[in-house]
Amino acid sequence: MQTTSENTSNDHVKSKVKITNNRVQTSQLMELFEEKLKVILWTEKELTTIIPKMITLATSDDLILALTDHLHQTNEHITRLAKVFKTIDKKPATFKSNVMDGLIAEAGEIMEDCDKGPKCDAAIIAATQKIEHYEIATYGTLREYAETLNLREAERLLLKTLNEEKEADKKLTEVAVQSVNVEAASEKM
Numbered sequence: 001m002q003t004t005s006e007n008t009s010n011d012h013v014k015s016k017v018k019i020t021n022n023r024v025q026t027s028q029l030m031e032l033f034e035e036k037l038k039v040i041l042w043t044e045k046e047l048t049t050i051i052p053k054m055i056t057l058a059t060s061d062d063l064i065l066a067l068t069d070h071l072h073q074t075n076e077h078i079t080r081l082a083k084v085f086k087t088i089d090k091k092p093a094t095f096k097s098n099v100m101d102g103l104i105a106e107a108g109e110i111m112e113d114c115d116k117g118p119k120c121d122a123a124i125i126a127a128t129q130k131i132e133h134y135e136i137a138t139y140g141t142l143r144e145y146a147e148t149l150n151l152r153e154a155e156r157l158l159l160k161t162l163n164e165e166k167e168a169d170k171k172l173t174e175v176a177v178q179s180v181n182v183e184a185a186s187e188k189m
Ligand SMILES: [Fe+2]
Pocket: 044, 073, 074, 077, 135, 165
C-alpha cells in the first residue's frame, strides 16, 4: 500500500527526476500522478453534489456546521487541483473512480432509507468519514508523488488539502462522539 507519511526522505529518487528548461519531464510516475489527479478531481466534484443533500437531511447543528464548512473547503479543493494540473502543464480533467462511486452510492442509499434524527445523523457521519479516509489516502499518495517528482508547488498545494481533509475527519469524529452517537444511543427504537 502506498505510504501517506509526510516525512519520508526521497532524496535518492528525487535526484533522478529532472525538470529541464522549466518543462516537466514525462515518466511513469508522472503518468500515475496525472491519473490520480483526474480521479480525485472527479471525486471532489461529486462531493459538491452529495454534501448539500447531507446538510439538508442532518439535524445536529454541529454536524450541519461541519458539513457546511467542508462543502466550502471542497470547492476550494477543486480550485486548488486546477492549480496542481497547471504545475504539470495540463488542463484539469476528470476520471471516474469506481471505489468512490461505490462509496457515494452507499451514502445515497443510507440517506434514502433514513428518517431525520440522531440515527440518520450518525449514519451520515459514518458514510462521510469513509469518503474522507479515501480522500486522505489519495492526497497522501499524490503528495508523496509530487515530492518524488520534485514538484514543489504541487506538493505544497496537495499538503494543504491533505491537512484540511484530516481536520474535517477529526471534526466529524468529535461531532460523533461528543453528541450524535450519544443521542442515537439514548433514542428508543
Ligand atoms: Fe476534498
